[in-house]
Amino acid sequence: MPRINILSPHVADLIAAGEVVERPASAVKELTENAIDAGARNITVEISGGGAELIRVTDDGCGMSGEDAGVAFLRHATSKLADERGLERIGTLGFRGEALAAISSVSQIELLTREHGAAEGTYMTLEAGDIQEMRPAGAPEGTSLSVRGLFYNTPARRKFLKSDRAEGAACLQAALRCALGRPDVSIRCIRDGREEFFTPGDGRAESAVYTLLGRDTALAMLPIASGEEGGAVRVHGFTGSPSAGRGSRSAQYFFVNGRHIKSQLLQAAVEQAYRGTLLTGRFPACVIYLEINPAAVDVNVHPAKTEVKFSDEREVFNAVHYAVLGALEAGRPPVEAAEDPAIKYTSGAARGEAETEPPARGTPRWAQRKQIPQGRPLPERRAAFAPEPGRTAGGAPEPLPELPVFPAEPMTGGGLVFRSEAEPFQTSLELGGNAVRAAVPERRGAGSAGAEPVRVIGEALGLYILAQQGDALVIIDKHAAHERELYDALMLRDAPASTQSLLSPVTLTVSAECAAALEANAARLSALGFEYESYGPAAFVLRSVPATLTGEEAAAALKEAGEALAAARRPDIESARAELLKTVACKAAIKAGPSSEPAELQKLAEAVCSGRIRYCPHGRPVAWVLTRKELDKQFKRIL
Secondary structure (H helix, E strand, O other): OOOOOOOOOHHHHHHHHHHHHOOOOHHHHHHHHHHHOOOOOEEEEEEEEEHHHHEEEOOOOOOOOOHHHHHHHOOOOOOOOOOHHHHHHOOOOOOOOHHHHHHHHHHHEEEEEEEEOOOOEEEEEEEEEEEEEEEEEEEEEEEEEEEOOOOOOOHHHHHHOOOOOHHHHHHHHHHHHHHOOOOOOOOEEEEOEEEEEEEOOOOOOHHHHHHOOHHHHHEEEEEEEEEOOOOOEEEEEEEHHHHHOEOOOEEEEEEEEEEEEEHOOOOOOOHHHHOOOOOOOOEEOOOEEEOOOHHEEOOOOOOOOOOEEEEHHHHHHHHHHHHHHHHHHHHHHHHHHEEOEEEOOOOHHHHHHOOOOOOOOOOOHHHHHHOOOOOOOHHHHHHHHOOOEOOOOOOEEEEOOOEEEEEOOOOOOOOEEEEOOOOOOEEOOOOOEEEEEEEEEOOOOOOOOOOOOOOEEEEEOOOEEEEEEEEEEEEEEEEHHHHHHHHHHHHHHOOOOOOOOOOEEEEEEOOOOHHHHHHHHHHHHHOOOOOOEEOOOOOEEEEEEEEOOOHHHHHHHHHHHHHHHOOOOOHHHHHHHHHHHEEEEHHHHOOOOOOOHHHHHHHHHHHHHHOOOOOOOOOOEOOOEEEEHHHHHOOOOOO
8 A cells, every 4th residue: 555645735735826827818817806805996917928938917006015915915915804703704815715726836926016005015026936026115005916937847737728719718717707796996908018908997797798698798788676775685697688698608708796696597497498488509698686695605616716506596597587587577678888888778678668676585486477578478378399209208118209389379360371382262270279299290101101202382471381181180380391391402422512602701809718619710710601810809800601691690600610619618610500500591591472383382381291300400390291180170169
């Protein structure tokens, strides 16, 4: 058995540093949070060489005396915690006393600081945690701390760093989260001598959202608010319009008492509020602030303080869920840009519409349902979700899976128009408001043995194919079916996509991490029809696009692909390709209107009735089947 050794303090410090400082972005986060805790109103974050070469954070906070500076880099040295009782109510972003010690043990530090009102400041240098020089010096009030050569003495850690561009993008994201969490602090971020962002620090969350996330994101946001000032849980911020769903969760930001956190609980609370309004695989953007009693949240459960535990998870979940649900059901308009740099809201009342307040926390669900505005289906009338394709609800294989059960509305003032090659005719189907059972046609084709032939008898409303197979009436969404057919064909193709050059190139602005992903995957995305080049630190010029897309459509699709690649732990170009091809197929598929050729309708109907096409690429069903027996029941021919 190997003998047990006691590690030296230096080795122990290096191991501890790995828990707190995973990469340069970790150091940016810790130093910026220290500046905020010091009461700074203005902070400048500078990075160079992806943060591995230089990180400098300068603030106008309270500063340090020479005595405090001398012990600030020792492990477990902190000004934010005095004894164990302080752990019960942590109100600062930092408190462990590990950040400066961890950073200094794997880098070279230069510190210049002066307390408010002090006659002189302190200059100090450290290397691998050891003080090299310390002397009085002239300095402005506040602190400037420079970190050079991060991981210079731990080459095994340094070799695992990504490219300077990728690490720099992560540093920018870390600074962005700090700025988004504290709109009352003005934060300027500079990378390699170029200013990336500069927040006004006016205390308005909408200003921070507009500045940091961009105009398009801000305009697609709905304001949310729930709970009273000083209450047990107060929720405020913004959530994205359902029409602005994204391909990943990269634009979801959660803050608890100003601290950015990662929380599956809060993600689930938000996404459940969107159930029935977002397609599968789409995620809402949000910036949500929770104000909660510090005694009701434990922030000491993760070395990097990115995860927390709530004493009452159900209360927190309900507070966030109903705050978001209230904003969606109120139907408020997005945030609008006012004179620079402020943002203003246009309420529904200002447009002559009645505003609906979100239900108060603790309101019973049956009472909340009464507050849903007219025009939106009540929860009881929403569609039930189908089982997994190919299986029953119990998980057993099933060749004929059920599609969703939709409530059928009584028809007024007209009926379904059936068009055929012979003679158009018109009739009405009175379904009496009862639910219609919808099922996918059997897996049998027109040319297979024993298969019933498929006959197209017309179209309804310019969008639905009406076909008959045996004793069943099949209603097919022709756009969704054609979209799936095109998507499957594109996925099987190995040849490069056909492209078209844009007469007027489109400029695309993305986040720093998305930009790094698009640059790294430019060659592979080029095979899909996207030709673009860098146009600044986080912008691109799009010059060629897939033949079926407009410049704006291609820019949106490319941005989503970049976000998905950036968010993936292991970037998967095939997943990005699939998402792009969904957009290409959707734009190329036949649209609503009576102009479809009969042969084309017949081909789609046969593909659907054979079972080859069951769902559109986004997961929506493509057909309803009404059997003769079901129709007879609806018309009271049988009981």
